[in-house]
Amino acid sequence: MSFTIQQKRAAFRALHEQGCFLIPNPWDVGSALYLQSLGFKALASTSSGFAWSQGRPDGGVAREGVLEHLRTLVQATDLPVNADFEGGHAATPEGVAESVRMAVDTGVAGLSIEDSTGDREAPVRDLADAVARLRAARVAIDESGGDTLLVGRAENFIVGRADLPDTLARLKAYAEAGADCLYAPGIHTREQIVAVVQAVAPKPVNLLVGSASDLTLDDIAALGVRRVSVGGALARAAWSGLQRAARILQQEGRFDGFAGAASHPELNALFRR
Template identity: 40%
Template sequence: MNEQQTLAQQFRSLHRPGEPLVLVNAWDAASARIVAAAGARAVATTSAGVAWSRGAPDGDALARDQAVDVIRLVAAAVRLPVTADIEAGYGDTPDEVAETVTAVLDAGAVGVNVEDARHDGNGPLRPVDDQCARLAAVRAAADRAGIPLYVNARVDTFLRGAGGVPETVARAEAYLAAGADGIFVPGTVDPETVAALVAAVPAPLNVLAGPGAPPIAELARLGVARVSLGSAVAEAAYAVARRAAAEAFGAGTYDALTDALDYGTINALMRD
């Protein structure tokens, strides 16, 4: 078993209902190093943060090669399993999505998120059969590479206002049958809803957390297996940059930088 296969197996083992894997999503090599040093068991990328770092909006606007370049840098920066948010797969067809997965595996990732949201104006979500074909292509590409890739199928029913628990569960079951390993349902952290999803979805459940969400201990009690912070940390970092700029250009002071990590600490984290 090679190192990537070992990391893939390790990553799979971290998905335990009631003992959630906490993912503080990174968007470049530096943020990945910081997250790893804070005690991460794995590192996830945020597609929004990756896109913003490349000067592009989130929502399938970034070129595949640009996204893969960042994933490669993140994977090389840490000695942990890396899972990549690849949006809808950076491709219009299942074959193109498979090409993306092959490239992501070559970059060193051992997990992917694949969403069913659409960004082409043809409705909020892809038809179930269409998404299943894409997920089957993801699984086939991983099998060809010999990597037990963890495929986290993102169901955007709540995020897009396209359904509730029944619709989410129906999609989840179809996606699991197509080759997914876990189900990611962003857009709700209501305890009753989360508990219903945990009970009905026959796979590890991933939720998106942040300000206003129940604490991780409560999500664990509900049976969640994975908690992601998504783009929240990138948003917070960019908020500091904006506050510091506004303060410097306006009041001419520097209070926004008071709690910054010092140069030496950051520089030390960048040394292998």
């Protein structure tokens, strides 16, 4: 490792102070090293991408498996790693604090806590409960040195409750509770993005772009966003290549699904360390 954990965390915080940067989401060591080789300045884990690599649905990996995955990513790359830490892997604020302390110990430069419940009837937590959980995360980080970035996530749009006023109220509350960066996955229009940026200013905002978009990175930067992540989109792109090639093999007995596949020598060269 060329950089210490403290250096990675300092570099990660500096990225949020000005401009707009891309933070792609690898799902294993190989994808992390490839993204590092392209020159990205930071990485973020993806709960969905990692879960699929383990043959599980998003949210289906227990805390111990997630922590080991984060530790592996941190140790494999020189880049800062932000943890998609789902809901904190605990039912109570006290449990969230315990989980966050464990996540900080893996060496991650940042971590996010979301307010979704997994309950289809009530998919978003009561605001008071969500704030208490985020405050517990803030205290746990501060007691662990305070240099890990805390991201507060309002999940309204991504769980099918596209309520912008409630999303803004939640993000403001999370900012006041100690979140360093705010995130509302699922927003996508210019008007929604600007509303979120203005609501929590001057704190930075993360935007998820997980599908094809008319917006470019320059467009997004002009709207005031500090960082752009892609969630499980790269993992889904990889899965689509596998699915296409495998279906052609099984259904047609042909091998042209391998056209355009990555080069064996190039991959060996990338991972020969």
